[in-house]
Amino acid sequence: MVIQESSLDTDFVRDITGGPTTVFVGSIDHQPLATSERLIVFHLTNVLNKGMKFGEAGMYQIIDLGTSDKLVKRGSATITIPNQSNRAQVFAIDLNGKRTAVVPFEYNENNDIVFTAETIATDRPNNLIYEITR
Structure with a gap:
């Protein structure tokens, strides 16, 4: 598989709330991000085992791993995807890759999602996780 580098506008992710957040965008159809018709977006906050205990506030020393139940920190981010289509859709995706909901979105003045x-x-x-078709 060949990985192609691509850059996106500096306004790609903005208005992040809820603390440290990672956003990843990838092409599902093996096309460059700028022309891909199917994108996957990961919006990740802190995820810990339920009952996990640490030795200090910085969470560097784990004292107890807790249970396998996961706790996800609440967080949100406004995401802007460059767009060339008037038939875009955004879907919420579960951890098995199944579409679970249609996510509302708007087009901005540049026709971005x-x-x-x-x-x-x-x-x-x-x-x-989100899937974007455009």
Whole structure:
């Protein structure tokens, strides 16, 4: 597999709330990000085992691993995806890759797709992954 580098506008991710966040965008159809018709977006916050204990506030020394139940920190980010289509859709994806909900989005003045990624959503199942078709 050949990995192609691509850069996106500096406004790609903005308005992050809830602490440290990682956002990853990749092409599902093996096309460059700028022309891909299917993108996957990971919106990741802190994920820990339930009951995990640390030796200090910085969480560097683990005292107890806790249980295998996962706790996801609440967080949100406004995500902007460059777009060339008028038929875009955004879906919430579960950890098995299944579409669980249609995510509302808007087009901005540049016809970009703009949506809010939320780890703990109020109007759809909680999720960390999105699929964008354009």
